[in-house]
Structures are given as structure tokens and as C-alpha cells.
Amino acid sequence: MPKKPYYITTAIAYTSGKPHIGNTYEVVLADSIARYKRFVGYDVRFQTGTDEHGQKIEIKAFENLSTPKEFVDEVSTEIKNIWDLMNTSYDKFIRTTDEYHEKQVQKIFKKLYEQGDIYKSEYEGMYCTPCESFFTPSQLVDGKCPDCGRECQPAKEEAYFFKLSKYADKLIEHINTHPDFIQPESRKNEMMNNFLLPGLQDLCVSRSSFKWGVPVDFDPGHVVYVWIDALSNYITGLGYDADGVSDELYRRYWPADLHLIGKDILRFHTIYWPIMLMALGEPLPKQVFGHPWLIQSDGKMSKSRGNVIYADDMVDLFGVDAVRYFVLHEMPFENDGVISWELVIERVNSELANTLGNLVNRTISMANKYFDGVITNAHDVQSVDDELKKVVIDTRLKVNTCMDKLKVADAMTEIFALFKRCNKYIDETMPWALAKDPDQSDRLNTVLYNLVESIVVGATLLEPFMPETSAKILKQLNAEKRRVTELSTFGLYPSGNKVTAEPEILFARIDANAMLDEIERRFPSKVVEEVVEEEKPKKKERPELKIPTVEAVVKGEITIEEFGKMQLQMGEILSCEAVKDSKKLLCSQVQVNGRVLQIVSGIKNYYSPEEMVGKKVVVITNLKPTKLAGVLSEGMLLCAEDFEGNLALLTAEKDMPAGAMIS
RNA sequence: GGCGGGAUAGCUCAGUUGGCUAGAGCACAUGGUUCAUACCCAUGGUGUCGAGGGUUCAAAUCCCCCUCCCGCUACCA
Numbered sequence: 001m002p003k004k005p006y007y008i009t010t011a012i013a014y015t016s017g018k019p020h021i022g023n024t025y026e027v028v029l030a031d032s033i034a035r036y037k038r039f040v041g042y043d044v045r046f047q048t049g050t051d052e053h054g055q056k057i058e059i060k061a062f063e064n065l066s067t068p069k070e071f072v073d074e075v076s077t078e079i080k081n082i083w084d085l086m087n088t089s090y091d092k093f094i095r096t097t098d099e100y101h102e103k104q105v106q107k108i109f110k111k112l113y114e115q116g117d118i119y120k121s122e123y124e125g126m127y128c129t130p131c132e133s134f135f136t137p138s139q140l141v142d143g144k145c146p147d148c149g150r151e152c153q154p155a156k157e158e159a160y161f162f163k164l165s166k167y168a169d170k171l172i173e174h175i176n177t178h179p180d181f182i183q184p185e186s187r188k189n190e191m192m193n194n195f196l197l198p199g200l201q202d203l204c205v206s207r208s209s210f211k212w213g214v215p216v217d218f219d220p221g222h223v224v225y226v227w228i229d230a231l232s233n234y235i236t237g238l239g240y241d242a243d244g245v246s247d248e249l250y251r252r253y254w255p256a257d258l259h260l261i262g263k264d265i266l267r268f269h270t271i272y273w274p275i276m277l278m279a280l281g282e283p284l285p286k287q288v289f290g291h292p293w294l295i296q297s298d299g300k301m302s303k304s305r306g307n308v309i310y311a312d313d314m315v316d317l318f319g320v321d322a323v324r325y326f327v328l329h330e331m332p333f334e335n336d337g338v339i340s341w342e343l344v345i346e347r348v349n350s351e352l353a354n355t356l357g358n359l360v361n362r363t364i365s366m367a368n369k370y371f372d373g374v375i376t377n378a379h380d381v382q383s384v385d386d387e388l389k390k391v392v393i394d395t396r397l398k399v400n401t402c403m404d405k406l407k408v409a410d411a412m413t414e415i416f417a418l419f420k421r422c423n424k425y426i427d428e429t430m431p432w433a434l435a436k437d438p439d440q441s442d443r444l445n446t447v448l449y450n451l452v453e454s455i456v457v458g459a460t461l462l463e464p465f466m467p468e469t470s471a472k473i474l475k476q477l478n479a480e481k482r483r484v485t486e487l488s489t490f491g492l493y494p495s496g497n498k499v500t501a502e503p504e505i506l507f508a509r510i511d512a513n514a515m516l517d518e519i520e521r522r523f524p525s526k527v528v529e530e531v532v533e534e535e536k537p538k539k540k541e542r543p544e545l546k547i548p549t550v551e552a553v554v555k556g557e558i559t560i561e562e563f564g565k566m567q568l569q570m571g572e573i574l575s576c577e578a579v580k581d582s583k584k585l586l587c588s589q590v591q592v593n594g595r596v597l598q599i600v601s602g603i604k605n606y607y608s609p610e611e612m613v614g615k616k617v618v619v620i621t622n623l624k625p626t627k628l629a630g631v632l633s634e635g636m637l638l639c640a641e642d643f644e645g646n647l648a649l650l651t652a653e654k655d656m657p658a659g660a661m662i663s
Numbered sequence: 664g665g666c667g668g669g670a671u672a673g674c675u676c677a678g679u680u681g682g683c684u685a686g687a688g689c690a691c692a693u694g695g696u697u698c699a700u701a702c703c704c705a706u707g708g709u710g711u712c713g714a715g716g717g718u719u720c721a722a723a724u725c726c727c728c729c730u731c732c733c734g735c736u737a738c739c740a
Contacts, residue, residue: 186668190735193666198736263734334668335733338675350689353700362699369698413688420703427704432697509700583664584739602739623740629664636740647739 003043007253008034009234011261012051012094015075016060021339022294024082024311025327029291029408030260031088032328035464036403036411038089040484045253047237048083049094050076054226058212068212072097082311087320087467094237096214096229105214105229107242108280109160109205113218117279118160118205120219160206160222167275168200174274174284182270183289183406184334187263191270203272231273234259235282242280256285258406263290289406292336294327309339313523317515321466322348322507328465329412341519345512352507356419360473362426363451364503370435370444377449377495378442384428385450389490391421392454396487399461412465418458422451452477453493460487469506476500568662570652571597571619571637576612578604579629587631588612592621593659600633606647618650618662 010030013019027048034046052072061071076095083090094101112118175181175188175196182188205225206216213223232240238254239247261269269288277284296309314323326344329351331337367373395418402411425447434444455473460482463470474481478497486492571590579585584602586609599619618638625634639647652660 186734189667194736197666267735335676346689349700354702358700358702360699362702364699366698423703424705426698427696430696430698435698503699505700507700509702586739600739604739620740626740628740629738633740 003041005253006034006037006042006044007238007256008037008044008046008258008260009237009256010048011259011265012049012096012230012233013079014054014057015050015052015072015079016056017075018078018310019082020308021311021314021323021327024086025294025331026260026262026291027083027088027090028086028324028327029331031086031090032324032408032464033258033260033403033406035089035467039464040400045092045238045249046090047092047094047234048088048090049092049233049237050079050096051226051230051233052076052095052097053213053223053229055207055210055212058210061212069097085312085315085320086324089467092237094233096233100239101233101236102214104236104240104242105224105232106217108232108276109214109216109224109228110218111242112162112276112279113160115279116163117166118162121159121161158222159204159208160216160219161202162205162228162272162275162279164200164203164272164275167278168196170278171271171274172196175270178286180287181284182266183287186334187266187270187290191267195267195271200271227268227272228276231268231276234273234285240282255283257287259285259288261288261290263292266290292331292334294331294339295336296339309341314344317519318344318348318510319468319507321469322352324466325352325412329409331409333407333409341516342512345510345515348507349509349512351416353509355416355423356469357506357508359419359423359426360455360476360506361503363422363448363455364476364499366431367448367452367499368501368503370431371448373498373501375449375452375493375495375497375499376445377491377493378445380442380446382429382443384425385446388421388425388450388454391418392457393488393490395457395461396484408465415458415461415465418454418461422454422458425451425454449493449495452479452499453491456493457482457487457490472504472506476503564663565622566620567622568638569593569619569621570616570656570658570660570662571599571621571635572658573612573615573617576609578609579631585629585631586612587633588637590617590619590635590637591658592619592635595621597621597634598632599635599637600628600631601637601639603637603639603647603649607649615649616651616656616658618652 008030010026013023030046030048034044038044050072057072058068061068064071066074072095076097080093083093096102096105109118113120172192175192179185182191203225205228206219206222207213207225208222211223213226214229216222216224234256235250235254238250240250240254241247259269259273266288269290274284311323314326318326322344326339326347327337329347330339330343364373367375395414398414399411402408402414429443429447431444431447434440434447456477456479459470459473459477459479462473463481470481477493477499479493482492569592571592574589574591574596576586576588579587579600584604585600586602586604586607587598587600590597590599597619620636620638623635625632627633638650640650
């Protein structure tokens with residue numbers, strides 16, 4: 001019988017820098033599923049890769065004194081090396097700078113344009129300068145800016161737009177009739193309630209403010225929006241062709257069975273991507289799973305303090321399979337998982353060293369001590385054996401149930417329950433007592449045989465999650481990995497086989513204090529400087545895997561007179577408080593000359609009201625007053641904003657009095 | 664502000680359509696054991712099941728209200 005195809009993908013990693021353990025987790029998770037599916041008999045194709053375009057990369061490369069291509073070559077290689085280090089069994093590593101990919105992206109874009117799903121906007125009267133926003137005709141209210149109600153101006157920049165709304169009803173229908181399409185299910189509501197049901201807005205799918213992207217071949221000066229580019233990887237990696245001459249691979253593996261992605265990019269995968277596919281006339285992926293994140297709980301380790309945890313450092317300290325075990329087992333299905341060095345050490349000691357490693361070690365030691373390593377099934381069966389056998393046989397089904405629901409952590413727990421049951425069996429049967437009585441030799445043989453057999457089954461099931469450890473155990477027991485069809489039978493280990501004479505420690509117990517000292521030596525925490533930080537609003541660490549960035553808009557030329565219309569002045573913040581019922585707004589009383597202006601700003605996530613007081617900042621003082629969250633705001637505090645959306649207030653380079661003019 | 668999800672043992676959580684003395688793992692304590700990596704096995708406890716009210720023979724579970732947390736989204740002049 002021919003194998004059924006199974007196509008699984010991860011998100012492609014954004015090549016803006018080295019991925020940390022939270023990003024790496026995704027590939028390991030995908031790998032465990034891919035390996036499991038292969039084991040149970042699927043013809044698996046597992047694709048991952050790197051997403052290499054966009055303005056952010058253009059800038060990073062520039063800062064790095066290299067060309068974008070040189071930069072992404074380097075980072076992509078680094079990412080691939082980490083994926084390899086983690087022992088991930090991908091079949092295809094795609095790069096969005098690969099020629100065949102870029103070519104297809106151009107074709108896809110062109111096809112959508114030619115069939116009218118993508119259109120070029122003319123922008124006359126559709127750019128609202130104060131709002132710095134572009135609007136499509138459908139968004140305008142009476143021809144005016146839907147945000148501020150002011151006249152919109154013709155803009156210099158043209159762009160292409162994708163008519164998402166055309167396919168919205170079809171997508172809603174699809175989501176409703178395919179309850180497993182979006183996982184976990186709670187995310188489905190978010191997509192429906194926030195985007196689909198209120199009505200989709202057309203998506204701007206080209207950029208002309210920077211160059212590092214796939215050029216729109218029929219309109220030089222525009223590059224394809226990075227998401228259109230990135231999402232296409234799932235089909236271009238299979239040899240999809242927009243002109244209809246796709247490879248055999250594509251016909252075999254598409255539609256994908258599972259897109260595994262971070263929960264932060266679910267919107268792109270459950271709205272934009274399906275609509276793209278509908279427009280192309282291709283079937284939709286069967287399932288998109290937005291997994292949670294691994295986060296650092298106490299803030300002791302955070303990027304800003306330069307001590308993020310990286311996969312390669314962890315592997316160096318603990319070994320590949322310990323890291324795989326940790327990330328797979330600690331990550332729940334729906335909530336974020338927590339990672340810290342202490343937790344890793346604790347798990348390695350209690351589960352890997354104690355439960356599993358010690359079990360294998362003590363079993364082999366007894367076999368050597370009592371029978372020179374020869375394992376014989378003497379068939380001296382007692383009723384206590386039954387429960388062990390039942391657990392061993394049942395584990396395969398339990399694991400399967402978990403894996404079908406993508407509950408990888410639970411599947412691992414089942415496998416370790418098998419190992420724990422083995423430990424209990426040893427206590428129940430007391431081999432050391434049997435060894436003292438020559439008449440019990442058959443019984444002792446049988447007990448050891450049952451143990452070895454059980455461990456072989458466990459090791460087989462462990463392979464998708466900890467391939468190296470699985471192989472090591474089987475080797476020490478001189479056994480072959482079982483086939484899936486053999487797992488319902490107990491007693492296939494060849495009687496008379498000999499286990500290794502020198503059992504190797506699988507996982508050494510870790511001295512927590514010594515290890516933590518070593519970690520501190522290698523990755524000194526920059527510590528304590530921020531003692532007073534307590535109440536400071538904290539920004540949560542997010543993985544960098546594919547956070548969409550907003551490219552800076554290139555604005556049209558203005559005259560000095562136009563600039564002169566803005567009244568910029570230094571202002572001193574006299575007092576400041578949070579705006580009630582608002583998550584981001586602070587309301588400041590700002591002194592400028594003799595006046596005190598009340599200004600509302602969306603900076604609560606970056607500044608506390610207390611620390612605002614006394615600051616001298618740059619203010620636009622002649623901005624038309626407006627109400628924000630019901631509070632009057634009579635100006636604007638100027639801020640710089642980086643790619644992550646972090647804000648910093650502007651101040652003068654030397655101390656200047658409140659009211660000082662800026663020109 | 665809108666939509667959604669949570670609040671259960673010291674910690675992380677499970678509790679299916681309301682039903683027997685509310686569970687698991689970790690941690691802790693005691694006992695056992697010695698084949699093994701100071702390991703393994705057994706036993707144990709406190710829970711106002713976030714607060715209050717209601718429906719019911721019966722509520723952690725259903726309804727109302729309150730408090731707090733989280734996610735997405737809007738706003739962030």
C-alpha cells in the first residue's frame with residue numbers, strides 16, 4: 001500500500017539575527033511531529049527555511065557594513081546550523097532569496113494582478129498627511145480621512161493592493177466548516193471577531209520605500225510585500241508554478257497537512273495566506289497551529305540585558321536531547337511555557353538522569369551482574385508482570401492519541417510514565433532478592449527480560465522526540481528499533497541477546513550550584529543596575545520570528561514654509577498620570593512659556609507617570625486640540641520609534657528652558 | 664473601548680454532559696529498599712475550588728454580579 005503524504009512546515013525564520021531558544025523550539029516541535037508521522041507510516045515532507053527580505057534587513061545589513069545579500073547569507077547559514085545542531089530532520093530548507101522562489105513570487109504577483117485581485121492604487125486625495133496613513137477608496141468617509149476627518153492629499157507613493165474582501169465570505173465559510181483549521185481553537189475567535197466579521201480591509205502588498213525585496217517585474221521601483229513573498233514559500237518550495245506547470249512534488253504534497261507557526265503570526269496564515277491561495281485557485285492547508293511561546297519568567301534573563309538563552313549554548317551545557325526534551329515537554333498546548341536555567345537543570349536531573357538514565361543503567365548492571373549480560377526469556381510469569389505489560393502495550397495508543405491532537409508534551413509524559421512503571425516493576429519484583437536464591441533463576445531471567453523488552457518499546461516511542469537517546473538506549477540493549485506494527489506485541493526482544501558490558505551514562509546528574517556558577521561565568525548577567533525598576537511598565541519579550549515590521553513611509557517633499565507652520569518647542573512636564581480606561585495613554589501637564597498644555601500620549605508602556613515628571617521634551621504646540629479616550633489633548637510629545645515599536649521621547653542635547661523654540 | 668479566555672494544594676496545572684471522602688506532577692515530610700547516576704518504591708497533608716448571590720436533592724462544574732489576570736483588537740496628534 002502506498003504511503004500517504006504528510007506535508008508539515010514551520011514558519012520561515014526571519015534573518016534579522018540569531019534565533020534564540022524560543023524560536024528554535026518551533027523547529028524542534030515540527031521535527032518531533034515529522035519524525036512521529038514517518039514512524040507511523042506517512043510519506044513525510046518537512047520544510048523549513050529563512051525569510052530574508054524587508055526593510056529591517058536592509059537596515060541591519062547597512063549597520064553591519066555589508067550588503068543585504070551578504071548579511072542574509074551569513075544569518076541564514078547560522079540558522080541552518082542551529083537547526084542541524086538540534087538534529088532536526090527537515091527535507092527542505094528554503095530561502096526566500098532562492099532564485100526559483102523569487103521568480104515564482106513575481107509570477108504569483110503578476111497573476112493576481114492580471115486577474116484583478118491585486119490593483120494599483122492611484123492615491124489621489126487618499127493620503128492623510130497628519131495621520132501618515134494611506135487609505136483605499138472604500139475606507140474613506142465622505143472622501144475624507146476616516147480617522148481625523150480631514151482632507152486627504154494626493155501622495156507621491158503608489159502601491160498595489162490586494163482585494164481581500166472579495167474572498168472574505170468564502171474564508172468565513174471555510175473556517176466554519178473546518179473546525180480544525182485554526183488551532184488552538186481560541187485563536188479562531190480572535191481571527192473571526194477582529195478581522196473577518198468586522199470586514200476585511202484591502203491589504204497593501206507592495207513597497208517602494210526600500211529596495212530589498214522581490215521586485216515587481218512589471219513595475220520597477222516596487223517590491224513585493226514581505227508577507228506575500230514569505231507565505232509563498234510553502235508552495236514554491238514544492239515547485240509550484242503559477243503558470244500551471246508545477247512539479248510532481250507539488251501535486252503530491254499540497255495542500256499542506258500542517259503549518260506550524262508562532263501564535264503571533266496566525267493572522268497572516270489564517271487570513272492572508274488562505275485568501276492568496278483561493279485567488280490562485282489552489283486548495284487551502286488543512287491545519288494551522290499557532291503554538292505558544294517559551295518565555296523567561298522572572299525577567300532575570302532578557303534580551304535587553306544581553307543574556308538571552310540560545311539553543312547552541314544550551315546544547316553545549318546539556319546536550320541536544322536534553323534541550324529537545326525540555327522545550328518539547330515544558331511547552332503546554334495553549335499557554336506559554338517558562339524557561340530558566342534552574343528549570344532545565346531540575347528537569348534534566350529528575351526526569352532524564354533519575355527516571356530514564358538510571359533505569360537503563362540499573363537494568364543493564366543487573367543483567368551483567370547476574371547473567372553476564374545475557375537476556376533470556378525463561379517464561380516464568382507471575383501476575384505482577386501483567387500490569388507492566390499492559391502499560392507498555394497501551395502507551396503506543398496513548399501517544400498516538402496525544403500526537404493526533406498535537407499534544408506533544410503530553411505524549412512525552414506518557415512515554416515517561418512507561419519508564420516510571422519499569423522502575424516500579426523493579427521494586428515489585430526485587431531482582432536482587434531473586435538473585436540470592438538459585439531456584440529463582442528462571443524468574444530472575446524473566447524479570448530482566450520483561451524490563452529490557454519494556455525499555456526497547458519505550459526507546460522506540462521516544463525516537464521522534466529524543467532520537468539520539470533512543471538510539472543510544474537501543475544500542476546498549478543490543479536491540480533494533482521496533483516498527484510501529486510490532487508495538488502491540490510484548491516479547492519480541494530476541495531471547496539470548498546480550499546487552500552491553502559497559503553501560504554508558506545517558507544523562508549525568510547535574511550539580512545545580514556548580515552548573516549555575518558555570519553559567520554565570522559564561523553568561524554573566526548584567527544585573528542589578530535596575531533595582532528601582534519595580535513599577536516600571538515592562539515590555540514582554542517576544543520571539544523575533546517573523547514579527548511584521550512597519551516600513552517607514554517616504555513622504556513627499558515639503559518647503560521650508562511648510563515646515564515653518566509647525567510650532568516646535570521645548571516643554572517641561574510638570575505632572576503626569578495614566579489615563580483611566582486606557583492601556584497605553586499618559587496625560588501630561590506640559591509647561592511651555594507661560595502656558596501649560598495638557599497632552600495625551602500613547603507611551604504608557606515605555607514611561608511611568610513618575611519618571612515623566614521633570615523631563616524636558618520636544619512638543620508640537622500648535623496642533624489642533626483633540627480628544628483621546630475622552631481626554632483633551634492640546635499638542636504632541638515627539639518620539640522616536642524603532643522596529644519593535646519601542647518609543648523614546650526626544651529631548652535637547654543641552655539643557656534648554658521650557659518654551660525654547662525649535663527650528 | 665470591543666471580542667475572547669482565565670482565577671483549583673507552596674509551584675505548574677487536570678477536572679469530560681452538575682453526582683460518591685476535589686485529583687496529577689514537582690517540591691516538602693516520613694517509611695522501605697540497595698540492582699542503580701545519594702537512585703528507586705510506598706505513604707502523607709492543608710485546598711473558604713478568586714469574592715458575593717441564585718437555580719438544584721446535589722455546583723469547582725449552570726445563571727447573575729463584583730474583583731483581579733491574560734490574549735487579540737482599536738486608540739496612542
